[in-house]
Amino acid sequence: MTSGLVKRGIFTALASLIAACGGGSGPLAGISGTGITSEGTVTGFGSIIVNGVTFETDDARIVVSGEAATQDALSVGQVVTVRGTLETETRGVARSVVFDRALDGPIEAINAANGVMTALSQTVRLDESTVFIDMTRAGLAENNLIAVSGFRNGSGDLVATAVQLGSRNFTFGTLTDLEGTVSNLTATTFNLGDLVVDYRNVSPDETAGLLRNGALIKVFGTQVTKRGVFTATSVEVLNPIRGAPARRVELEGVVANFSGRGNFTVSGQPVNASQANQTGNTLSNGDRIEVEGIIEENGVLVAEEILARAPGRIGLTGTVSAVNVKAGTVTLLGAPVTVTPVTTQFRDFSAMGEQRLGLDDLQAGDYVAVQTAQSEDGRLVATGLERHDRGVLAEVSGPVAACRQDWNTLVIGGITVRADVTTEIRGRHGARTNLAGLCSTLRHGDALIATGATVGDEIFASEVRLD
16 A cells, blocks of 8 residues: 655654654653553554554554554554553554544545545545545545545544545445534434434444534445435444543644643543643644643543644755765755654655665665654754655745845745746746745745756756745
8 A cells, every 4th residue: 555745743843752752762761561542643664653653563453444454554644543552762562553534435526726625525624744545636536435534623624644545436325434523413413514414213332422412423324415414324422532541642633622731632532731841832723733641530631741733844855965874864955854764754656666665775866855844953854755766856845034136046944046037936826926026025934835956955946936
């Protein structure tokens, strides 16, 4: 199974995770061998890497969509739940690995340019971290049957971490499924977002709790028309509490229901982070975070550590000039980028097709695309790296640090970009402009994409556009 570029550190301060963990693998003081539940996106294999921990899976029970499976059935970007034990800060042993998709249904509408689509009347949001399996983003089309893994945000939208193609043409009446939160409950129907579910012929499984407004559920069923009523064939109430009291939990997701650091939810799990150490931005609804802590008797996850969204996202595409395996860096466009199996998702689209691509497989002259997060000490930490067959042009995307029309120069993500009268420059709303016009309209936080040939470590841009 294939998987796509970039997930985790794009949104989370992974470089700070390295700093927080010391980059080492010594015993985790006081809890080595302690049971853990870790729920988050898969960031790599060679065993399985979730929330910065490499879990050995040799003896693990692996379940994919309710069926026994092997690790080969899993993909980078999918949200899984690992139960096992921690041995060190960065290593553990998995007893079980479970993957359940959040949605399986047909695309009803799509605006790929804006990263928004609807399926089963749910708004699905795509971003640069979304992994596409057995398809490409450009290949998405109405009536594709897709399986989506991801997290719900505070608005109820599904933020996709992975999208997998089931079939190009969906047939209505085919069984589909969805996880969501119940609203507008009556004796015969309820809503999951805008989807109306008719459950009159179903006896809900309420083992984990009562079917009620606000309950998290999994429903299977069918539709006979696009955006029609969803006729349930099964309804199961899910338990949002991720573990028994005193269980250590690592949970990745999106902050919702935030009324203060002591009271919010992540993927339905109540969290109290009033005493937690935090790395990254301030905490608020919509932030994508990783939270670590202990489950209390009341089911609340009392957070000890929070890793929040990194402030900068920088993409680099070009030819590798140096690889330093010992230092854990790869250099392109003069920028050394820290690469690790824990923080970096690797994919090989080149003719070499290395299934388990890693830093030691790379060499000078390779053509790569890298997504990075900037650490607090200014280092670039790779969150995703793709190797492609040799290309000609280089590209940088990220926040603009300088725009000097008098020097015909931009600095984007720390990379110097030269622009002149031959450069095609697009500003707001795609309007054609020149460098002076672009510089005069840039605002704090604006991001640019520049593409062109390289001379030394600089890009001589053929195109610059506002991202």
